[in-house]
Amino acid sequence: MKNLMFLAFIFICVNSHAQSNNPKQLVIDFFEAFHEQDTVKLKTFATESLQLKSVSMNAEGKTTISTSAYSEFVKSIASIPKNVKFEEKIHEYRIEENGLLSTVTTPYTFFYNGEKSHCGINVFNLVKMEGDWKIIFLMDSRTKQHCN
Template identity: 60%
Template sequence: MKRIILALILLVNINGFAQTHNTELTPKETVQKFFEAFHAQDTVKLKNFAVEGTKLQSVSKDAEGNTKLSTDDYSKFVKSIASIPAEASFEEKLHEFRIEENGLLATVTTPYSFYYNGNLSHCGVNSFELVKFNNEWKITYLIDTRTKENCN
């Protein structure tokens, strides 16, 4: 009887431990943590949010009103974050989250306003594509729009 009680206690403790230490983030929490690292200029954490080869694209209009699509590697983005001067302040304010999750794939869309040194620089929408690898969401693709118009 003592062995049965001991076994039950161990099972309850193991199960309780597993539930209280679950660190799996949702797609929304992954994007939120990405922006926390972004604002802190924490390049080590930023690297961990994406898979190798992740592409970033940005859509904007040039001076003549033509649509412009620029592409960069995620690693170049991380390096650029590290190069922002310490005296500069920047903040990307997210206005809402739109999330579609289907098994191993998720899309998180976030309208935003970007401020540099306290001044509105531009606004737009981010669209994150995430894939779940070993119970962890990773960014595989990020595209955003950038405009200076209608940023209210």
């Protein structure tokens, strides 16, 4: 029994390490955890100081930027009722990587209970820390116009 538990532990460690060694895979895993409302897993993808920024246009046509702590984002994901269906459909992954820094850009369309809500672009800035990629900055744009 101890051997079986040890092997399971090793598999989990190797699997989680492999996922964080690739910027694209980290973002894919982020969205899987997001859709599953897995707040424990979501916390593992980011640095403690991560803040999120959202860019949108207000009713007067002015660009607004809002900022929130990653911890607040994680709490908001946990508070979504289980009967609500949401999906952030990613259209593609654009990746720039250079040593310790990577940027992953993902155009998306967001659906809420099957209805198109908005669209935009996510920009993930990642840093390689002790061999693992972590999100250090996350910004998105949100619009209801020109959505695919």
